[in-house]
Amino acid sequence: DQQVKQNSPSLSVQEGRISILNCDYTNSMFDYFLWYKKYPAEGPTFLISISSIKDKNEDGRFTVFLNKSAKHLSLHIVPSQPGDSAVYFCAASAVNYGQNFVFGPGTRLSVLP
């Protein structure tokens, strides 16, 4: 049973508009969350993270929102650019997991010019 879910396998957005990628988790012990971006033929690269003591973290065009009661987080990209086209993985961790992350299945974002 997947502990981290990304229910949209793919998403298409027009350039300049907002992209919203969603992630749900089932393990209430998770207290730290990350988003990774992956281009074809490359390894995933870290994008942004959030601790459970916060409900929002912002870094330039990227903002992550955390709703602990709903066990839901989302990544907002504003404005979206064609270079943002990639697969986005949500990951979660807990204090007693050490540095082990649990990854979701990924969402493929396509930003159309």
Add this chain to the structure above:
Amino acid sequence: DVKVTQSSRYLVKRTGEKVFLECVQDMDHENMFWYRQDPGLGLRLIYFSYDVKMKEKGDIPEGYSVSREKKERFSLILESASTNQTSMYLCATGDYSKNIQYFGAGTRLSVL
């Protein structure tokens, strides 16, 4: 910049062969990880290591083993490759202070 180098980008092996996937990092990180990535399943943890000579099973260790003789090198071994081990294999190193993992470019393994 953190560098995680995986020795091969593409490998083609036959069923039953012993396969070695090598990973080297240059950042003196204690933690290293091996994942496989499959469509619809995301990244699944095979093995990890928090120190030299130390190894722990991840979520899907069956059919794999690992070796960590030196801090900078973490090897994944497929003792007898099978077709269901055809996948993208990703090595990562962990920066404990930042709580981030850094990934290599991956090795796409095909077992025929």
